[in-house]
Amino acid sequence: MRHALIFAAGLGERMRPLTDHTPKPLLRVGGKPLIEWHLEKLADAGVHYVVINTSHLAEQFPDALGDGSRWGLRIRYAYEGDTPLETGGGMLNALPLLGAEPFITVSGDIWCDADFGRLPAEPAGLAHLLMVDNPAHHPHGDFALGPDGLLHGHGGPRLTFSGVGVFRPGLLQHWQRAIGHAAGALRTPPAFKLVPLLRAAMAHEAVTGSYHGGLWTDVGTPERLQQIDAWLQVHHPVDND
Template identity: 45%
Template sequence: MATPQALEPPAEALLLAAGRGERMRPLTDSCPKPLLPVRGRPLLVWHLDALSRAGVRRALINTAWLGEQIPAALGNAHDGPHGPLALSYSMEGQDFGRALETAGGIARALPRLAEVFWLAAGDVFMPDFGFDPDARVRFARGPALAHLWLVPNPPHHPRGDFGLDAQGLALDLPAGDPRPRWTYSTVALLRRTLFEPPWCEIPPGNPEGVAAPLAPLLRRAMAAGRVTAEVWSGPWTDVGTPQRWAALNAEPETPATAGAPALDRG
């Protein structure tokens, strides 16, 4: 399979929208999870609006399950609250017949991404998150390969994912370690170097369509002290079940969730 050509300017954000959403069935039998409506807007559009407010101008979206529906719904540009956001797509389902998991999907998209880029999953609801451009500048000037936003552990994931030390380094804590853990929100700033040797062996563009998770790359980089993190205390929901989706839509709207930028960091 040929490596995708970087014909358009590099994207400053990659939004993950390729998953099947098995736990969301039957809702996802006919609709990709990132297009399910939350308070009147497709779930993915909340991220697109926030990226626009932050001044991001190009986003790449990976797709697989029912992937043709996503560009059909969103087109080549999103008319965001602070200007247009150009959209392009990495069509994993069309190219390989399946999703490539997170690291495999990023490696596939790598030739089309900026040196430093935002990552966010299209099935996570974070209505107040601002994709702070100052955070991107700080990260770009530092040595870290990744900066993660962690959240308090939700009931469905009580053990969490990673620890955090006093210097802001993310920690892969061993089993039995009593230090607190937090859950990875799926939002991160990443450097392209993380997807090159010695951290990742998948060739840029992932021409063979290797499927690979992101966590092993992050753990290797954490062991070298190259991953930073911070805790996000704002609203966060992993929209992983019909019950969580229904609960979000049943909650009363606030100015932020109604569309007004309560935390406008753009």
């Protein structure tokens, strides 16, 4: 049974005022909430169990999505409190619900046409990241993808992490070593970003990647929300009958 984690705890500050009363992953694009596109793709990929981490307006997620049965999924919710725990802290907080096997991750504020079923069930190292071309708002990218499939924190050319990947829980085993005294590390529960852990693992050639050349967007602003909504209305119309 494949498991998955959807990051849905962000405050959606760049999306205000739309996110004042609705969490960003529940904003509608192409006729349905953004997060529903992810749930459908995960179900198609053979995932049966999904953990959704929540914070901002957390009560709206179970109200909108229920237990996941309408997609053939079982959904559990990992509440992070009133303040989101960042990507690393959020993943650490969700681990007790995810188990010991590798799991797929999806950022709740993206849209892409990647086939999640093509992601490796067992990453060669501690993580496998789906990489995309650098968007205009992130021109310098995140990591370099080598011809051997290894990702590197330095060098180039650089690509952008799509927010979709496969992770082993072991990536978080020594998170304190990678984070050090960063702000939030001493909180209970701790709040920290995932990037330092990935860079530490990359230094030991423990992170692989693959390139996705299809459609992908970070739905981070009202303008980009409108753009992907208009595109989906034409190319993927939803039958509401």
